[in-house]
Every structure is written in C-alpha cells, then in structure tokens.
Amino acid sequence: MLNTTTSVPLEHLLSAEKLDAIIVSTLVNVRYYTGFTGSNGLLLLTRSGATLFTDPRYATQAPQEVNCSVVVVVGPLLKKLAAKLKSLRKPRIGFEDSKVSFALYQGLSPLGELIPLGNAVEKPRWTKSAGEIAAIRASVNLNSLALEKAMKRFKVGMKEKDLAAEIDYQMRKMGAEGSAFETIIASGAHSALPHARPRGERIAEGGYLLIDMGACLNGYMSDMTRTFGVGRVSREAVRIYKAVLEAQQAAIEAIRPGKRAEQIHAAAMRVLKGHGLAELFIHSTGHGLGLEIHEAPRLGKGDKTELNSGMTITIEPGVYKPGFGGVRIEDTVLVTENGSEVLTPTPKGWTIVG
Numbered sequence: 001m002l003n004t005t006t007s008v009p010l011e012h013l014l015s016a017e018k019l020d021a022i023i024v025s026t027l028v029n030v031r032y033y034t035g036f037t038g039s040n041g042l043l044l045l046t047r048s049g050a051t052l053f054t055d056p057r058y059a060t061q062a063p064q065e066v067n068c069s070v071v072v073v074v075g076p077l078l079k080k081l082a083a084k085l086k087s088l089r090k091p092r093i094g095f096e097d098s099k100v101s102f103a104l105y106q107g108l109s110p111l112g113e114l115i116p117l118g119n120a121v122e123k124p125r126w127t128k129s130a131g132e133i134a135a136i137r138a139s140v141n142l143n144s145l146a147l148e149k150a151m152k153r154f155k156v157g158m159k160e161k162d163l164a165a166e167i168d169y170q171m172r173k174m175g176a177e178g179s180a181f182e183t184i185i186a187s188g189a190h191s192a193l194p195h196a197r198p199r200g201e202r203i204a205e206g207g208y209l210l211i212d213m214g215a216c217l218n219g220y221m222s223d224m225t226r227t228f229g230v231g232r233v234s235r236e237a238v239r240i241y242k243a244v245l246e247a248q249q250a251a252i253e254a255i256r257p258g259k260r261a262e263q264i265h266a267a268a269m270r271v272l273k274g275h276g277l278a279e280l281f282i283h284s285t286g287h288g289l290g291l292e293i294h295e296a297p298r299l300g301k302g303d304k305t306e307l308n309s310g311m312t313i314t315i316e317p318g319v320y321k322p323g324f325g326g327v328r329i330e331d332t333v334l335v336t337e338n339g340s341e342v343l344t345p346t347p348k349g350w351t352i353v354g
Helices: 007-016 027-034 061-065 077-085 102-111 130-151 160-173 188-192 235-254 261-274
Strands: 021-024 042-046 049-054 070-074 092-095 113-116 184-187 208-213 215-217 224-230 286-288 295-299 312-315 318-321 325-328 331-335 340-342
Touching (some): 007 021, 049 077, 061 070, 070 077, 092 102, 130 160, 130 208, 130 215, 160 208, 184 188, 188 208, 188 325, 208 325, 235 261, 235 312, 235 318, 235 331, 261 295
Parallel strands (some): 021 092
Antiparallel strands (some): 184 208, 312 331, 331 340
C-alpha cells in the first residue's frame, strides 16, 4: 500500500457528519484505505478504530496486506459486521450510496440509520500522494515502452486483434498485472468509433491506425492514445490530425490549480471549433485516473470541479468522421503547483507507419 495515511480523511468525516461509523464497500476504496487487494471485503471505521471484514479465502492474505492499524475479521461479512456494531445504540452509519448495490443496502439497513455520503469516501483519492504519483509514472512508462516494442512487429496487413494481443503481451512481459482496459485498435473508417473493439480485419494502407491502451502496474493505471497514418493518406486526414493535436496542446496549456474541469474542455473545443470540427468532438476532453482507469474529475462541459496540484488526469480530444475515420491523441498528465507535467513520453507528432 503506497498511501499509508489515508485513514485520516475518514476519521475527520466521522466528526464532520456526526457519524458513529462509516462502512466502505467499494473494493477499490477498501484497497485505498487498507491495502487489501482481495475480491470480497467491507471496511468499518468507528471512533475506536478500523476493521476489515473478509471471507476465509483471504484469512492469510488480508493480515499480510493491510495497514497495521486495521483489525482483520474473517467470517460471514454482514453477520460479523452486525456483531461489531452491536455495542453502538442506533448508530448513524455513513455509506457509499452511489456505489452500493440494492442487495447490500438491504443487508446494511437493519444495522442502523444509513447516512448517504455521496463522493466523500472516494474524494481523497482524487489528489495523489507522492508514492501514488511515482506508481502512476511507472505505469505510464511501461505502457509507452509496450507500444514501442509492439510497433516494431507491426506491418501493413496485420490484423487489428493481433496487434492488440501483441501490445497486451508486451505489457505482461514487462511486469504489468494486465491492461487497464480492453486495448483499442481501430483502423481506417473503423477508427471513427471512439470505443471500437479490435477486429479480425487487416490494417490497410490509406487510413488511420488508432491505438488506445493502458497498463495496470501495482494497481495503478495509465492511459494513452496515439493515431498514426498507414502509408499514403489524404490531406484531409493530416489536417484533422494536426487540428486535434493543436486542441490537445491548448487543453494541456490551460491546466493549472484552481481551473475548473469544464474550462480545460472548453480550451480544446475552441480550437476544434476554429477548424470547423467541433461537431465531430463527441466526448469529454479527459478524466482522472489512479487505482481506477476512470476517476473524477470528468473534464467535460458542466463539470465545475476545481483542479488541485497532485491530480492525475488524461487529456484526449478527438474528432470522429463517420465513413472516414477518427483521430484521438491522449496523454496522462499531472497537475502541478504551477501548471502541469505531461507524464507520457511517447512522441505524438504526425507519424506514418507501414
């Protein structure tokens, strides 16, 4: 576990919300606050301390992983949780209302008065510690190296799914737990689908090759998109690429603490509007990332979240022209005290492959 002081924000939350207990049920948040990486667990925080409830599969693993201040209890989760709360009379219990399943909500309801906490439990994750930033940087570097190695094996006529498999293999070979999401390989007109899945189709000359990939390393995610030209392409293809690159750079230059997420999106949108391409930009400019590939904030219209130094975000404007193809350029970026640092080392100038 990299961040060993994260119990403090939840302890503060107990007092701020006048709670007797907080139950953390989302596994990624359980991991963040305790270090536990198993697939079944509940974290209970009371004024007397923190307790992790898990099942017998993790009887050995859990004590090895969790922070030393966390007590591990093995057994039927809700039954053991109820026993732990029995000493509290009609407790006010904070819970992750936007994450909990209805079945778990029904199981928790008899234990006390449930108080919804919105995003208060996960909000401390938005700003990364020095250790987390180092972990993300390592994931980003591995991700870029995997692309570099995979592209040495690329040739025109290669199948999209074979290139995706090569990228995933290179990630694993260098120590990643796996990909952060299903690797996207889209060529030609298929690249006009923002979340295209790799097909058995061969990558032909005359169009784009869009690669969206991310690695998971020590639990932390990276995210990068690069778009290449395959052989000889049209002037329009080059024009669109350069417009997207200009928009991405404008968004990166707009980043600084105190700026709202929507303002970063607006900076990219202004550039694409000037090129007559704004209507083909159909998603937000980016998102936070860390233990999850998609975290807050969402850098899109209407998101008024203020950026803070220590946030890690993606900047990924795109243009998608049906029947023609699509361009997306994405970097992982760290918000710093004076602006930003692009963590992704992979070049992004217009490049022809094949």
